[in-house]
Amino acid sequence: MDARTLVIIPAFNEEDSLPAVLATLRAGAPQYDVLVVDDGSDDRTSEVAIAAGVQVARLPFNLGVGGALRTGFRFAVRHGYERAVQFDADGQHDVDGLDALLAELDGGAEVVVGSRFVKGSERYRTGALRGGAMNVLRFTLSLLTGLHFTDTSSGFRAYSRPVIDYFADAYPLEYLSDTVESLLLACYAGFNVVEVPVTMRERSAGVPSTRNLRLIYHYIRLLLVLAAMASLRQRRTARNAA
Amino acid sequence: MTARARLLTLAITLVCLLLIARQVRRRQMRATYLVVWTSLCVVAIPFIVIPGAIDALSSWIGIYYPPATVFLLAIFVLFLISIHFSRQLTRLEERTRILAEELALLGVERSARAPAEAPAASAGEADSRPNVRPGEGMVQPGSVSGP
Numbered sequence: 425m426d427a428r429t430l431v432i433i434p435a436f437n438e439e440d441s442l443p444a445v446l447a448t449l450r451a452g453a454p455q456y457d458v459l460v461v462d463d464g465s466d467d468r469t470s471e472v473a474i475a476a477g478v479q480v481a482r483l484p485f486n487l488g489v490g491g492a493l494r495t496g497f498r499f500a501v502r503h504g505y506e507r508a509v510q511f512d513a514d515g516q517h518d519v520d521g522l523d524a525l526l527a528e529l530d531g532g533a534e535v536v537v538g539s540r541f542v543k544g545s546e547r548y549r550t551g552a553l554r555g556g557a558m559n560v561l562r563f564t565l566s567l568l569t570g571l572h573f574t575d576t577s578s579g580f581r582a583y584s585r586p587v588i589d590y591f592a593d594a595y596p597l598e599y600l601s602d603t604v605e606s607l608l609l610a611c612y613a614g615f616n617v618v619e620v621p622v623t624m625r626e627r628s629a630g631v632p633s634t635r636n637l638r639l640i641y642h643y644i645r646l647l648l649v650l651a652a653m654a655s656l657r658q659r660r661t662a663r664n665a666a
Numbered sequence: 667m668t669a670r671a672r673l674l675t676l677a678i679t680l681v682c683l684l685l686i687a688r689q690v691r692r693r694q695m696r697a698t699y700l701v702v703w704t705s706l707c708v709v710a711i712p713f714i715v716i717p718g719a720i721d722a723l724s725s726w727i728g729i730y731y732p733p734a735t736v737f738l739l740a741i742f743v744l745f746l747i748s749i750h751f752s753r754q755l756t757r758l759e760e761r762t763r764i765l766a767e768e769l770a771l772l773g774v775e776r777s778a779r780a781p782a783e784a785p786a787a788s789a790g791e792a793d794s795r796p797n798v799r800p801g802e803g804m805v806q807p808g809s810v811s812g813p
Contacts (some may be wrong), residue, residue: 499771
């Protein structure tokens with residue numbers, strides 16, 4: 425397939441890990457265009473990316489991963505990209521996984537999620553709290569969508585053109601929503617969402633984005649949002665049935 | 667309520683009105699909110715001035731303890747107003763985000779053009795999202811600089 429593909433890399437204070445990530449992309453997948461979205465970093469993230477010769481969209485202040493991604497989607501829409509891949513700036517994701525994701529898109533999927541936990545991927549360690557919370561989210565999501573997701577918080581995803589169009593306006597912006605809620609939105613909007621196994625490394629640099637207390641708040645908020653969306657969904661389907 | 671208490675409450679209400687008027691005069695508050703707060707003050711004044719008005723209202727609603735009526739109404743109105751503010755805040759935040767995203771995208775376009783020519787005022791070809799117009803010859807000093 426010859427479809428134009430954009431690799432979107434949301435980056436917030438990733439000057440340490442970004443050069444290596446961009447270098448592996450250039451070596452392993454030179455045919456794809458790369459857009460680094462500098463999410464209001466305080467360090468030299470933009471400069472590092474420009475030095476690596478990729479395009480950089482620099483947000484004037486921090487919007488979170490969701491906002492950075494939406495910026496990327498808008499860029500993709502404007503410049504006529506057929507496919508977009510979301511790729512981490514901290515070196516968690518593997519260039520080999522990129523081809524696996526895109527191959528699945530060519531096979532007819534519209535959203536492809538690289539999963540750490542599906543059979544075929546190597547083990548990935550998480551803390552107890554995060555692991556437990558991930559389980560709750562996974563369970564809720566399969567309850568709401570009827571689909572079984574193994575890795576709801578994966579940030580390694582590929583999107584087809586219709587999804588890019590949809591998310592350029594509708595991508596959820598708040599923390600954690602950008603991963604879980606977006607999956608739900610994609611399912612509800614009727615897109616074909618597929619998981620493929622990928623290998624992820626431990627973070628190569630930088631700190632995890634949030635502390636535990638805030639994490640708990642965000643999980644509660646997310647559960648409420650999911651509940652609200654579920655009730656909306658029921659009403660909508662009831663109306664369609666009538 | 668004694669006459670003194672009545673006078674005091676009335677004075678507080680009038681001071682509030684004056685404060686609101688001053689905010690609007692200094693353009694620190696939109697006229698919409700002038701209407702909201704003024705009408706609230708105006709509605710409150712008869713109940714302050716007329717003895718027994720609150721009691722009459724309470725017995726009409728069916729509340730035995732008249733002060734409870736005041737609190738009930740006050741809480742209800744404040745609740746509505748804060749819901750309204752939440753909505754406004756959400757909308758503002760969304761617009762700010764869109765502006766930030768547009769700014770970032772303009773920066774990419776500009777730096778893509780920069781190597782060949784000086785950043786000219788030619789942002790016309792970029793199609794715009796609703797609500798946001800590409801700036802005509804927008805100069806953003808803090809934006810991405812060319813290589």
